[in-house]
Amino acid sequence: xxxxxxxxxxxxxxxxxQIEEKITELQKDDVSLEDSFKLYQEGMxxxxxxxxxxxxxxxxxxxxxxxxxxxxxxx
Amino acid sequence: MRxxxxxxxxxxxxxxxxxxxxxxxxxxxxxxxxxxxYHSSGHIYxxxxxxxxxxxxxxxxxxxxxxxxxxxxxxxxxxxxxxxxYERDGKYQLYARKVExxxxxxxxxxxxQLKEKLAExxxxxxxxxxxxxxxxxxxxxxxxxxxxxxRDIINISTRRNPYVQIILYPAIVQGDQAAASIxxxxxxxSEMAVDVIIVGRGGGSIExxxxxxxxxxxxxxxxxxxxxxxxxxxxTDTTIADYVADLRAPTPSAAAELAVFEYQRLLDxxxxxxxxxxxxxxxxxxxxxxxRDALKRQLQLISPESRIxxxxxxxxxxxEQLQNCMDRKMSTYRxxxxxxxxxxxxxxxxxxxxxxxxxxxxxAGKNVKHIADTTVxxxxxxxxxxxxxxxxxxxxxxxxxx
Numbered sequence: 001x002x003x004x005x006x007x008x009x010x011x012x013x014x015x016x017x018q019i020e021e022k023i024t025e026l027q028k029d030d031v032s033l034e035d036s037f038k039l040y041q042e043g044m045x046x047x048x049x050x051x052x053x054x055x056x057x058x059x060x061x062x063x064x065x066x067x068x069x070x071x072x073x074x075x
Numbered sequence: 076m077r078x079x080x081x082x083x084x085x086x087x088x089x090x091x092x093x094x095x096x097x098x099x100x101x102x103x104x105x106x107x108x109x110x111x112x113y114h115s116s117g118h119i120y121x122x123x124x125x126x127x128x129x130x131x132x133x134x135x136x137x138x139x140x141x142x143x144x145x146x147x148x149x150x151x152x153x154x155x156x157x158x159x160x161y162e163r164d165g166k167y168q169l170y171a172r173k174v175e176x177x178x179x180x181x182x183x184x185x186x187x188q189l190k191e192k193l194a195e196x197x198x199x200x201x202x203x204x205x206x207x208x209x210x211x212x213x214x215x216x217x218x219x220x221x222x223x224x225x226r227d228i229i230n231i232s233t234r235r236n237p238y239v240q241i242i243l244y245p246a247i248v249q250g251d252q253a254a255a256s257i258x259x260x261x262x263x264x265s266e267m268a269v270d271v272i273i274v275g276r277g278g279g280s281i282e283x284x285x286x287x288x289x290x291x292x293x294x295x296x297x298x299x300x301x302x303x304x305x306x307x308x309x310x311t312d313t314t315i316a317d318y319v320a321d322l323r324a325p326t327p328s329a330a331a332e333l334a335v336f337e338y339q340r341l342l343d344x345x346x347x348x349x350x351x352x353x354x355x356x357x358x359x360x361x362x363x364x365x366x367r368d369a370l371k372r373q374l375q376l377i378s379p380e381s382r383i384x385x386x387x388x389x390x391x392x393x394x395e396q397l398q399n400c401m402d403r404k405m406s407t408y409r410x411x412x413x414x415x416x417x418x419x420x421x422x423x424x425x426x427x428x429x430x431x432x433x434x435x436x437x438x439a440g441k442n443v444k445h446i447a448d449t450t451v452x453x454x455x456x457x458x459x460x461x462x463x464x465x466x467x468x469x470x471x472x473x474x475x476x477x
Contacts, residue, residue: 026355043348051345055239061242063245064242
């Protein structure tokens with residue numbers, strides 16, 4: 001399991017590139033079973049992290065008021 | 076009697092009038108260029124014309140060397156200079172000191188100059204381009220709040236990903252205040268720390284798009300710490316902003332496509348990753364299972380039970396072999412016995428009797444082979460093939476040996 005602090009900062013892109021690394025590693029023949037389980041678990045954790053990092057709340061377009069600088073719904 | 080003047084005197088007189096005229100000494104004339112001749116001496120001869128007329132012009136080498144563009148037929152220009160008389164030909168002409176492109180032409184020239192300047196400063200260099208993050212949460216947009224550009228950006232962005240937060244800075248994108256407004260927009264969104272900013276507007280003339288060719292806008296884009304996608308006009312319009320931006324989109328719609336990831340695609344990618352991980356893990360496990368099974372088989376081969384079974388089987392095989400050997404032996408003996416019986420049969424006394432020989436026994440039942448085996452009056456039994464004859468010995472005669 002990657003470090004918590006690192007996880008918080010990580011982008012989805014980074015998570016994906018790390019997942020790809022895990023997959024590449026897992027493909028190697030000389031990886032022990034124990035390491036395989038570890039890699040698999042890490043990959044799944046990264047996926048879960050990426051999934052949680054995706055915003056799933058629909059947004060309204062916001063407009064910045066040029067006078068007050070505050071945000072308001074656009075249209 | 077009137078004075079008679081020479082031609083030269085007349086021309087000199089007229090020239091003097093021109094020279095003393097305040098306006099003709101320094102004026103700006105606009106018109107269209109034609110009949111341009113770049114002379115080998117370095118002077119340029121051309122005609123400036125408009126609907127009402129034409130005037131011959133000359134630009135001397137010293138002024139011509141300061142030109143920032145090459146004059147071309149049909150260009151609209153503003154010429155600063157002096158109108159003076161060329162006495163030899165009795166012609167007046169415009170002595171141009173400075174030629175500027177007028178209107179759009181001037182803008183093109185300014186564009187080229189700024190482009191060259193900023194390129195020299197390295198502001199277009201790839202080294203300074205920021206990568207556009209692939210999965211953004213907030214998208215800043217600096218454009219006019221009305222019109223097709225903002226519509227296109229919102230429609231395409233939300234279609235690709237309804238969960239992306241769009242923050243619009245409603246900028247003035249045309250006219251005197253445009254450049255300052257666009258700069259403020261970039262700075263404001265930059266402070267809000269959006270993930271990517273699209274700066275742009277819809278198509279228009281070079282005058283309409285001009286704000287995107289202003290140096291202040293170029294600097295704001297260059298200095299913005301957040302990646303900026305430019306989207307000015309149509310594909311064929313290229314502005315300074317496009318050169319400075321981290322990524323140039325041909326249109327506002329294209330900018331939205333470049334900035335906002337497709338949500339469904341992301342889900343698909345994640346599902347693919349999950350499937351791949353699972354597949355790899357299962358393959359790995361299967362490898363271990365196979366290996367385990369092979370070892371199990373090997374172990375079973377050398378286990379005590381299997382050894383015992385092995386020996387039992389060997390014993391059974393020996394036993395069968397023994398049995399076979401025995402049977403073979405037996406049948407050989409049986410065969411020999413049969414042959415012997417046959418031989419015995421042939422040696423049987425009965426056979427001899429059948430062929431006319433007989434067996435003689437004395438009274439004591441002993442076979443008579445010699446004369447000493449019997450005496451006169453001894454009762455003999457003579458066995459023949461079909462019975463026994465009782466006889467009495469009458470005499471015994473010994474045969475002489477030879």
